[in-house]
Amino acid sequence: MQPEAACGERRHAGFADLPTPIATDQPLPSWAALDQTGRREFWASLAIRHCRGLGARSRARLLNTFGSAYRALQAKDEWVHAGLSRRQAREIGGESWRVGAMEEWERVRKRDDKILLWTDPRYPQRLRELPDAPVLLYCRGDPALLQSPAFAIVGSRRATPHGCTVASYMARCLASCGIVIVSGMAQGIDRAVHEAALQRTGKSIGVLGTGINKIYPKENAYLFKNMTEQGLLLSEFAPETPPIAAHFPVRNRIISGLALGVLVVEATSCSGSLITARLALEQNRDVYAVPGSALDTHCLGCQDLVRQGARPVFSAEDILRDLADQLRPFGISGVNPTEEDKTAVVNPQSACMATPPVAQRRISKAAAKPGQAAFVPACDSADALTPPERKQPLLDLLRQSGPMQFDALSLALKLTAAELNSLLIGLEMTGEVQRLPGARYRALA
Numbered sequence: 001m002q003p004e005a006a007c008g009e010r011r012h013a014g015f016a017d018l019p020t021p022i023a024t025d026q027p028l029p030s031w032a033a034l035d036q037t038g039r040r041e042f043w044a045s046l047a048i049r050h051c052r053g054l055g056a057r058s059r060a061r062l063l064n065t066f067g068s069a070y071r072a073l074q075a076k077d078e079w080v081h082a083g084l085s086r087r088q089a090r091e092i093g094g095e096s097w098r099v100g101a102m103e104e105w106e107r108v109r110k111r112d113d114k115i116l117l118w119t120d121p122r123y124p125q126r127l128r129e130l131p132d133a134p135v136l137l138y139c140r141g142d143p144a145l146l147q148s149p150a151f152a153i154v155g156s157r158r159a160t161p162h163g164c165t166v167a168s169y170m171a172r173c174l175a176s177c178g179i180v181i182v183s184g185m186a187q188g189i190d191r192a193v194h195e196a197a198l199q200r201t202g203k204s205i206g207v208l209g210t211g212i213n214k215i216y217p218k219e220n221a222y223l224f225k226n227m228t229e230q231g232l233l234l235s236e237f238a239p240e241t242p243p244i245a246a247h248f249p250v251r252n253r254i255i256s257g258l259a260l261g262v263l264v265v266e267a268t269s270c271s272g273s274l275i276t277a278r279l280a281l282e283q284n285r286d287v288y289a290v291p292g293s294a295l296d297t298h299c300l301g302c303q304d305l306v307r308q309g310a311r312p313v314f315s316a317e318d319i320l321r322d323l324a325d326q327l328r329p330f331g332i333s334g335v336n337p338t339e340e341d342k343t344a345v346v347n348p349q350s351a352c353m354a355t356p357p358v359a360q361r362r363i364s365k366a367a368a369k370p371g372q373a374a375f376v377p378a379c380d381s382a383d384a385l386t387p388p389e390r391k392q393p394l395l396d397l398l399r400q401s402g403p404m405q406f407d408a409l410s411l412a413l414k415l416t417a418a419e420l421n422s423l424l425i426g427l428e429m430t431g432e433v434q435r436l437p438g439a440r441y442r443a444l445a
Contacts, residue, residue, distance in 0.1 A: 001026055004429075004432075006195050007216070013030050018115060018272065021098055027114070027115055027143075028114035028115065028122065028139055028143050029114065029115060029127075030111070030112045030113060030114055030115065030122075030421055031108045031109045031111070031115065032434050034278075036045075036116065036229055036282075036420065038117070038389070038428055039315050040070050041068055041070050041117055041119055041229060041287050042105075042115060042117060042136070042279070043101065043105065044068070044069035044070040044072070044073045044106075045069040045117060045118070045135040045136045045233045046086045046097075046100075046101035046104050046105060046373075047069070047073055047092065047098075047101050048062060048069050048072060048092065048097075049097075049101075049126060049136075050097035050099075050100035050101045050104070051091050051092045051096070051097040051312070052091055052097070052410070052411070052416070053088050053175055053410055053411040054084075054088060054091070054092075054407065054417070055406045055407045055408055055410055055420070055421075055439070056131070056132035056133070056134070056253075056331055056421075057132045057248075057406065057439050058082075058084055058088065058407050059132075059135050060130065060131055060132055060133045060135075060417035061082045061083055061084065061131075062079070062082050062084070063118050063133070063135065064299040065081060065082035066082070067119075068118070069118065069119075069135055070166075070373070071102060073092070074101075076089045076092050076093055077089065078348065079092075079193070079241055079445030084407075085395055085407075087411065088407065088411075089257075091411075092441075100110035102226050103238075105201060105423070106237070107238055107240055108128040108138075108239060109240050111130055111213070111217025112358070112359060113138045113139070113140060113212050113213065113239055114138065114139040114140065114143065115136060115137075116136060116137040116138075116139055116143065116146075117135075118133065118134075118135050118136060122143060122147070123137075123145065123146075123369065124146045124258060124366070125200050126150075126201060126257060126258060126260075127367065129256045130176075130253065130257045130283060131439075132253060132439075133257070134236040134254065135233050135236075136236065137235065138211075138212040138234070138236070138237075138238075138279055139153060139212070139231070139232065139233065139234055139241065139252075140212055140227075140228045140232070140233040141227060141228050141230075141231050141232035141233055142203070142230075142231065142232050143179050143217040143232060144337065145203055145204075145205055145232045146205070146232070146258075146268075146328065148180045148202065149179050149180065149260055149326070149327055149330045149332065149416075150179065150180040150181070150182050150183040150205065150258045150259045150260065151179050151181060151259050151260055151261055151262075151263070151319070152181075152183060152255050152256055152258070152259035152261070152262040152263065153167055153170055153171055153181055153182075153183055153189065153262075153263045153265060153275050154183055154184060154189060154190065154255065154262065154263070154264055154267075154273045154277075154278070154304065155189025155190070155264060155265040155266045155271075155273050156188050156189055156266045156268065156271055156273065157168060157189075157190070158186045158187075158188055159186040159188035159189045159192070159266050159298070160266065160298055162238040163188075163189060163265055163292075163298060164188065164189065164192040164193075166265055166266075166290055167189045167192045167193050167196075167265040167266075167315065168192045168193065168195070168196040168321070168328075169196075170192075170193070170229060170263060170270045170313075170316050171192070171193035171197045171204075172196040172197065172199070172200055173199060173205065173316030173317075174197075174202065174316055174319065174320070175196070175197035175199075175202035175204070176200045176201060176202070177200050177201070177202065177320065177327075177332055177347065178202050178331075178332050179202045179327070179332070180197075180202045180203055180204065180328070181193050181194070181196075181197035181202060181203075181204045181206055182204070182205045182207065182255055182259050182287055183204070183205075183207075183255065184205060184206070184208075184209070184251065184255055185206040185207070185208055185216075185223070185224070185233070186217070187217055187219065187220070188266075189265050189266060189273075190425065191220060191223060194206055194223055194227060194231070194428070195223065195226075196229055197229050197231075198299040203230060203231045203232075204227065204231040204232075205231060205232045205233075205258065206223075206227050206231065206232070206233050206234070207232060207234050207235070207254045207255045207258075208233060208234065208235040208237070208239055208243075208251065208252050209235075209243065209244075209247040209248035209250070209251045210235065210243050210247065211235060211237050211239045211240045211241035211242075212221050212234075212235040212237075212239055213239050213240065213348060214231060214240065214241065214242060214243065216243040223339070224339050228330070231282075234252070235255065236249075236250075236254065237415070245385055245422060246385070246416075246419050246421070246422035247422070248272070248291075248422075249272065249422045249425040249426075250417075250420060250421050250422065252272075252275050252276040252279055253279045253283070255274050255276055256277075256279045256280035256283055256285055257279075257283055257285075259280070260284050260285065260286065260287055260323055261280070261286035261287065261288060261319070261322075261323060261325075262276055262277055262286070262287050262288065263288040263289070263290070263313060264276070264277050264287070264288070264289045264290070264302050264305060264308055264310070264320065265289075265290045266290070266292065266298045266299055266302065266303065267296060267298075267299070267300075268298060268300055268301050269300040269301050269304060271301045273301065274301050274304075274305070274425065274429075275425055275428075275429075277289075277310065277427075281364070284433075286311065286322065286323070287300040287309075287310040287311070287394075288310060288311045288312075288313045288319060288322075289303075289305040289306050289310045289311070289313065290302055290311060290312075290313055290314075290317075291303055291306055320323065323335070325362050333371075344366060385422045385423060385429075386423060386426035386430065387423075389435075390413075390415065390419070390423050391423065391426075391427065393413060394409065394424075394427070394433075395427075395432065395433075395443050396415060397412060397413065398441065398442055398443035399401070399443045402434055403440045403441060403442040404441060404442075405439055405440050406420065406421075406424075406440070406441070407439075408441040409424075409441065424441055431444060432444055
């Protein structure tokens with residue numbers, strides 16, 4: 001079926017068309033299992049996601065204003081009521097998005113990956129409430145985990161064995177109480193917490209910065225398999241999407257958005273984990289940090305978080321007590337980790353297997369899309385997110401025009417939302433750009 005057929009004749013479609021109610025106990029559909037209404041909504045979701053000049057916040061405003069991507073597409077002449085500009089409406093009317101949307105449609109149509117649309121009642125409420133909620137998610141594993149209370153644990157890819165031991169302990173204790181542990185499927189701290197949580201009641205959710213079928217890093221192949229069978233993998237990127245530097249900061253908002261709170265275990269002063277902490281604060285989530293030793297460079301980022309108001313954590317009970325009111329509606333009340341969970345022996349060396357000592361890991365240029373960098377950072381590096389050919393035009397524009405909103409920057413610089421987001425985050429990390437309320441940015445240097 002062609003996308004246009006799935007969407008119906010647009011000039012005859014009424015705004016009253018809404019997705020068919022879905023029972024929350026039914027399995028998530030793959031493309032083949034979507035009915036006509038589902039395919040229409042899926043195509044419309046791809047349209048607004050691939051439209052240049054629409055960032056995640058603009059897309060979320062459209063969904064909240066019109067109730068679905070399909071209705072938003074029909075009502076493009078009324079986008080001003082959602083706070084968007086006429087220029088953005090002209091972009092969707094020009095249909096420059098069609099090539100990218102069709103490419104993703106074809107990729108999904110040939111696969112069995114599950115699709116979670118924003119209009120599906122199983123879409124997590126905490127994620128739906130974000131001002132930049134993703135329009136859809138691809139899933140592998142048990143989607144029922146999305147209905148459980150979740151807590152995120154993140155940290156350095158190049159974690160120490162001690163850091164991995166602490167992270168495993170935290171994940172194991174919290175998951176034993178029925179809390180789902182969320183992290184980013186990277187090496188180091190991420191891998192340690194996924195492995196620990198999968199062995200307990202709560203299980204684990206991994207949020208990918210690649211397509212749902214791409215295993216990255218390759219050393220995580222066994223974990224990818226275990227997460228699919230016992231936990232849940234999520235990605236907002238199209239299947240087959242390779243590891244691109246711009247995507248990893250973007251996925252961090254989903255990690256924190258799913259969770260009641262975020263714990264950072266080991267992070268240097270320029271760690272990408274601090275991005276997740278900053279996003280969590282913007283999302284009104286609780287932020288915690290393991291302070292670590294006073295002179296340990298692996299913990300400087302965590303210590304900075306504590307100075308800025310993050311809550312220092314010394315045991316899993318600290319988190320359980322702090323989140324008691326939020327956990328009570330889920331039936332988790334007065335639960336303490338068992339002695340077995342507290343003292344279980346882990347093998348931190350397997351989780352903290354060192355990444356290659358290089359700033360970047362090259363991947364096949366053939367795997368990258370035109371206009372995307374053919375590499376992904378193997379460490380938490382701001383330099384990898386701020387290529388000079390993109391950095392300088394952005395700084396020049398901000399110095400000349402003053403503070404600008406995210407979507408206006410995207411249109412002016414002709415960058416996709418993912419490319420611009422990673423660039424701005426990198427510049428925040430280097431102290432050259434400051435984020436202001438309302439997704440506005442100003443140059444500091």
